[in-house]
Amino acid sequence: MAKTLILIPLEADGTVGKAARDLLASALAADPGADVGVFGKGAKQAADVVPASASRVLVAGGDGLASPTAANDARACEALVRASGSQLVLAPQHSRTARCLPLVAVRTGGRIDTRVAGISLGAETKVRRWYYRQRMQAAFTREERPWFLLLESGALPAAEASAGFSGAVEEVSWEPCSRTQALGTEAAIAGEQTIRPDADLLLVAGAGWTKKQSDGQTHVPEAEELIRAFLRATGASLGSSKSLVDQKGEGAVISFLTHMNQVGQTGSSPRHPKGLATCCHGEEPHVVGWRFIGERRAINLDPNCGWAQGKADVLYVADAFAVLRRLNELLG
């Protein structure tokens, strides 16, 4: 097995995120001899979350890593990779690793593959990942080394490991640069319509909410109120079809929807246990955006909707305005 480095980014508050902790446990279970590298401000202090079973821990810290920037993160990670001398680098799929590790791969003469859905470590490392927006999955390996792999949650079998590494932590030096300064974070959208990745339910609003209804009129304010009330009652995450978001440039719009809510080809592919699509007739969130939704139901007026048939578990042929109005009463 190639020598492996498990590379862990710190969050802005200096903690190690859940996906990174899970990766640490599962990757060390698969390859107990792997090195662990931690980068971020306070990396040395954070090293105590590394499982006690780890054999070698390297850290790159300092004020330059207080907030993520590609330049400083890449310099720190490059130093860690070179110090470890590993041929295989495993890291969680995270904004920080996705931003900096392609640079590191180029500088170290390696290659990178991201969004890895499955990996088998052994004499020959093989990975599985999706292509064409989760439409097909391929299994492959590659010759070039070092090989950087960004792993999605669940790419390795889950494992338990007790934190508390008590060995010597090796500090790796690196040279910060200062052309970019992170100023902080801000909420992309605020209020009750915020995306909630931890919600049990995803509500997808389609363009039908802004179209003319049976009385020949549009009812956008009422649609907004119904959607808001539903979110208040259920704590659901709010997704939207692309066509509804794109109407921003055209007039009648759901005021609180932005591209951040978009699911599908150019949006997210959320992973909620349940999903309810409303007014999405003729739109494609059911195909791509719903790939990882567990139970799926849809409300629209076309029983033959090709985007719901075969994609949703239940398709209710009904007026979403009327159903949501009554549903809100029942849930309220």
Place this chain on the structure above:
Amino acid sequence: MSNGYHIVVCGSLVPDPLQTLEPVMAPDGPGLKNEAMLPSVLDPWAAHALYEAAHLAKRVPDSKVWLASLGPKPKLQQLMMAVAQKAPFEFVAIDGSASGFADSFETAQALAKAIQSIPGLDRDRMLLFGGCSSASRDAGTTLSMVGALLGVEDQFLAVDEIEPDADGGFRVKERVEGAQYLVSRCAGAPAVLAWATGNLPEPPNNPQIGMANMRGILPALAKAPSVGALRGGLRFESVETPSQRRETRVVKDAGVEEIARELAEWIRG
């Protein structure tokens, strides 16, 4: 000295998202069934990057936009018939595979080489734009590696907004975990900005812009260098479309009350 940006947008073609895609294994690696015949569109994220580039170039005087595309020459020509009407740009064509199964580093190398040879491009003023991902490989690494190969260290991923300052710097908003934006300030070009969707709607077709663009597009296609399949050291073992069909229960004749009660039970359950 001018302060305008030289914006190079990297963007290629992907199969129209409404097409059914079927993978096939060939001796030289996987591809798509009837790939040459599938209608193509400009990759959606790259399209957003192009619209943002055009918008920025309009706001910052003395800026210029190039669109660098790697794909099979005939398909690029077809694609440009539509894209050319959206925004003014100078076209840089590279004849090669736009397959999602091509290697992102090989692709990045081909793009970097083409960008290095753009006449009149001032790389100290360069903003390298592109999508934060693609609808084919969906790796989100190619643009970053193009930047690395060109020696550009300031990189931003999943950008939704750029706000230039008076002193040549700019503020950037990048999407990060938890529906948050990471806000950063960069001292200025050169930089890499891999766009998410941005905030601009798709611009309407403008035939005048299209005609102006087409004057440069055909010569660019004629002299496009050929780079081949770009497989690198990848060895594919299999590629398959997972079964995704569900048995849909269609509820046609139920009243609103009945549907609402069933849904309420399902949501609570």
